[in-house]
Amino acid sequence: MYRETEIIHAGSIASLDTGSGGYMVINIGPQHPATHGVLHLVITLDGETIKKVEPHLGYIHRSIEKMCESLSYRQFIYVTSRMDYLSAHMNNHGCALCVEKAMQIEVPHRAKVIRVLMDELTRLASHQLWWGAMAMDVGALTPFFLAFREREMINDIMEETCGARLTMNYMVPGGVMYDIHPNFQRRTKEFIAHFKSKIDEYDELVTNNVIFQNRTKNVGYISKEDAISYGMSGPSARGSGVSCDIRKYYPYEVYDQVQFEEIIETGGDSFARYLVRMKEMRQSLSIVEQLIDNIPEGDFQAKTKAVLKPPKGEFYSRVETARGDFGVYIVSEGGTTPYRIKFRSPGFSNLSALDHMARGAKIGDLVAMMGTLDLVIPDIDR
Amino acid sequence: MDVRPPIAPQEPFPGKVIPSPTGGVLVTAIDDVINWARSNSLWPLVFGTSCCAIEMMSTASAKYDWSRFGFEVARATPRQADVIIIAGTIVNKMAPVLKRLYDQMADPKYVVAMGACATSGGPFFYNTYSVVKGADHVIPVDVYIAGCPPRPEALLHALITLQEKIKKGLTREQIKMPKPE
């Protein structure tokens, strides 16, 4: 599965002394083999060294923010699971939190624990797919199938409880939509036992592989100040030493009652970002283990009115998705539909740092960099 | 279990074998053999724009393997692909790219529209200014799949339906061919 390239300026090869200064301009994308989505990069090359990378976005711009201005406060949540579809639960969670903040709804404790469990399982599934896709981009084809094998187990657990494999519409303002299935705890415990041995296998296969390390070490370096200035967040920023986990600094739901560590690496290169995500998988597994036996009894949804009408004002809520800091900003005028919704997507800011990281690298390094940034393009274009 | 009657004869190879003392003679029509060969080795072009692409990747991997049915190599370049599976929403900016990819594919080519977004615009039908309401505004489609996203089994069902359509001779590609004089 290799990238599609297409030379757009046939004239610029002939005119090497004038025009763009002797450099060749090449397109990568927008049609990719389905790993990252539709991203169009226009790169300016001097031989094989990159001089400038310019992303052209908008090939999956579905005008979600305009559409949400005509949907009610319960209806707009389904659209966000299509934005960053690999962490669909966490996006829905952010929207539900914002509406609850606006209407001051109190969520029962059982619903909070179920929400956190679903979030962490989704984070595991997203990181598994990232691992498989990144290894495939770099050239190893086997990890793709291994990653999907484990991901299918999580998908089956989700399907039994939430009804869908990928775009689960499970979080509602006030709690979760249905109670968990009776098999949920048993199947999750089987999955935990199975995955603990597999994650060591992942490390043995890819992390300690000398070819992979040569491809990702010292590639795509970004310093801590630059990472903050470019607005990076999530595992991509934590690989450069920025401590920014929303679950630690602004805890929501039951994150202040579970034990987990925030993983920070100071390398700043692609290998550091890779290690952050591998270690985060282990932390997510330990959070699931701590909570799976202690789901309290109670309601799974608070009683709310049928039609939600938040008071006039502005509300912002932040959650930590698998890619970073996802923000939902609702401006409400007291009606049944929001006046303005803005989704702050983590991929948008992470992508803006790609140009800075890629100056002076080769095209093969660009592939490794994009793999570690873990971009999902519908999240960027909204 | 498929409740509708099969649209193609269920024999493994089209034709009749007439036994003869030194072996056998196979009597068939060339068109049937060509259709049988084409349908059993369609190579898809992966064109995944959004969430349905993940379900397509699930279909390609080990649990719901699609290479059992002949879709062995998923090609990244349209010049070597036979069927394009449009997995995801098509927006106004992407429509010329899709058209160009379709034009670059060599005949015979087939199109599968996967998911609600490619069929009719899906959840993004009302109040959006940038979504093409259905991929068949851009290129002609043979098989539509419903779902948001459709399960991998639904995608396999659609691919098998496409195979049966080819064997029967009913795709848009085959109907267009001129009849022999």
Next chain:
Amino acid sequence: MLTEELIIKLNTLQPGLVAEEGAQWTTVNIEPADWPALAPRLKNDEELFFDYLFCLTCVDWKTHLTMVYHLESTRHRHIMVIKSRLDRNIPDIRTVSDIWRTAEFHEREVFELFGVNFLEHPDLRLLILPDGWEGKFPLRKDFEDPVNMIKL
């Protein structure tokens, strides 16, 4: 730092600021003309040190436009929201992409969706919309598109 301390400190840099009532975080309204002087000081001052701009957006109230900036400090962990009211016919404000590099992309997006002109931006052109959509600002409230939009 708490809201009162932040407001006192801000008033030393820019007099006459008051916090909005009932907002989630410390919110101040400024004039667009004051923004170029205030923004670098917000980043460089040791007690404020707002180095992380995490959201930049615009809201279209039908009589005017309002720019909203959400800032956070990674050192002191306080959050501030800056709002600035722009005239609908001449929506000009100076860019902050030389102070916070993330603003480059965010301001291009606000430019193409709302029509706000960012002065001294290095590269202000369309980012997400296709070619040919200059001049149509889709997220404004008076945007009409009978061809593409099907109203429910």
